[in-house]
Amino acid sequence: MLRFIHTVFALERDLIVGGQAVMEGVMMRTPSAYAIACRKLDGSIVTTAEILPKWSDKYKWLNTPVLRGGATLIQTMALGIKALNFSAKIFEDDLKEQEQREKAPAAEPRLAFAEGTDDESFTKSRAKVYIPATAKARTPGQSASAVGSILFALGFNILLFVVAPLLLTNVAFIALGFAEAPVIAPEAGWWGTFAAYVWETKPHSWVAFNLIDGVIRMIFFVAMIYSMSFLKDIRRVFEYHGAEHKTVYTWENGLELTPANATTQRRQHPRCGTSFLMVVMLVSIVLFSVIAFEQTWLNLVVRIALMPLVAGLSYEVIRYAAKKESGAVFKLMTLPGIWLQNITTQEPDDAQLEVAIQALNESLKLEPETA
Numbered sequence: 114m115l116r117f118i119h120t121v122f123a124l125e126r127d128l129i130v131g132g133q134a135v136m137e138g139v140m141m142r143t144p145s146a147y148a149i150a151c152r153k154l155d156g157s158i159v160t161t162a163e164i165l166p167k168w169s170d171k172y173k174w175l176n177t178p179v180l181r182g183g184a185t186l187i188q189t190m191a192l193g194i195k196a197l198n199f200s201a202k203i204f205e206d207d208l209k210e211q212e213q214r215e216k217a218p219a220a221e222p223r224l225a226f227a228e229g230t231d232d233e234s235f236t237k238s239r240a241k242v243y244i245p246a247t248a249k250a251r252t253p254g255q256s257a258s259a260v261g262s263i264l265f266a267l268g269f270n271i272l273l274f275v276v277a278p279l280l281l282t283n284v285a286f287i288a289l290g291f292a293e294a295p296v297i298a299p300e301a302g303w304w305g306t307f308a309a310y311v312w313e314t315k316p317h318s319w320v321a322f323n324l325i326d327g328v329i330r331m332i333f334f335v336a337m338i339y340s341m342s343f344l345k346d347i348r349r350v351f352e353y354h355g356a357e358h359k360t361v362y363t364w365e366n367g368l369e370l371t372p373a374n375a376t377t378q379r380r381q382h383p384r385c386g387t388s389f390l391m392v393v394m395l396v397s398i399v400l401f402s403v404i405a406f407e408q409t410w411l412n413l414v415v416r417i418a419l420m421p422l423v424a425g426l427s428y429e430v431i432r433y434a435a436k437k438e439s440g441a442v443f444k445l446m447t448l449p450g451i452w453l454q455n456i457t458t459q460e461p462d463d464a465q466l467e468v469a470i471q472a473l474n475e476s477l478k479l480e481p482e483t484a
Contacts, residue, residue: 130476132361132469133193133386134353135200136346141357141472142192146479149196150472151203154211158468159203162475165192182428183421190266273337275416278329280311282322283409292316311409319405327398334394335453338387342456355380356461356469358454363470370474372466380458384431387457388450392427395446400426 131142138151148162286292293315297306316322341347362378363370382388397416400423406412434443461469 130361130364130473131189132357132472133196134350134357135196136204137349137353137468138200138203139353139357139360139469139472140192140196141360141469141476143476143480145481146476147192147196148472148475148479149199150468150475151200152464152468153203154207158471160471160475161199162479164479178429179422179425182425185428186424194266271417271420274330274333275420276413278326278333279314279409279412279416281329282326283314283316284310285325286316286322291318291321313407314409314412315407320402323402323404324398327394327401330397331391331394334390338453338456348459351457351459352461353465353469355458356465358382358385358458359461359466360469360473364473370470372463372470375466375470376461376463380460381451381454383434383444383447383451385450385454385457387453388447389427389431391450391453392430392446393423395449396427396430397423 130144133140133142135149135151137153138149140147140149142148142165144165145167146162146164148160150158150160152158283292287294287310295309295313297309301309314322342351356375358380359375359378360370361382363375366378368374397419400419401416404412404415406415430443430446434447
């Protein structure tokens with residue numbers, strides 16, 4: 114889920130920029146455009162940039178508070194998938210080129226004529242020269258369908274962060290005597306017993322039930338992030354995530370966009386996607402506390418139906434929390450996300466900062482306000 118959520122930043126007055134770390138690169142987004150920069154194995158940086166459609170100009174109602182959060186999330190996920198596919202294609206083609214170079218047969222010597230000396234009687238001489246083999250043209254691969262990827266991501270996250278915590282909480286409450294135990298027929302097998310435990314939800318306290326459900330959901334999220342941090346490739350992504358934050362801080366502070374200036378900036382940003390997801394967890398605990406259906410499937414349906422509202426409210430909390438005049442409550446709600454960024458962002462090197470800076474510069478070139 115984390116890969117599909119952009120970090121949202123306010124840079125200059127109304128200029129809001131988002132960013133996302135990808136495979137060996139960074140995607141930066143301005144209100145009117147986005148750009149992706151990726152580092153290849155030979156050290157060069159490949160970039161692509163494009164103007165973004167202005168949904169809010171065409172549909173004014175998308176500017177409405179709360180509603181704009183859901184619309185932004187959908188566009189963010191679509192753009193995030195696109196950026197990940199681009200970086201994966203660059204990385205895949207890079208590896209293929211490297212394999213072709215390693216597997217290419219040694220060039221066979223061929224006879225060719227070279228120009229001779231000034232002696233008229235000796236104008237041509239045969240010499241052995243090496244002519245390299247011709248590299249095969251690369252066949253562009255097909256990227257995964259953005260729509261299919263988004264649906265898969267949504268389904269996976271609903272299963273992991275909505276369905277699993279609810280069922281686990283229900284089973285735990287029944288086992289600990291905090292909920293009414295189901296009536297199980299003597300001849301019921303393992304499937305019948307399981308179905309009886311999850312079919313109905315009858316806790317003695319719905320407030321306690323929804324609180325534990327939310328805590329389990331948060332534990333799942335933190336555990337997933339922490340376990341991912343041990344993977345080498347994911348750690349590289351986290352380093353580019355740190356480069357993205359440091360680059361934005363450099364821009365926010367009015368400094369020249371250079372690796373030297375960026376390296377001194379902080380890695381943790383209050384409007385990071387990590388903070389957004391942690392706020393989603395907290396808002397869902399409060400919002401889901403009003404749900405009290407004994408039928409488990411109704412609890413699931415209502416929770417899923419409320420997710421756009423949860424996302425919209427979380428977006429407004431994140432947006433307001435970054436303002437200097439915001440209250441302590443909003444600051445406190447984003448604090449767990451700041452702490453978690455010690456995992457999701459790692460210290461980048463100058464080469465990674467250069468990639469992030471390149472992405473931001475390319476995006477700003479297409480932004481009318483900064484052109």
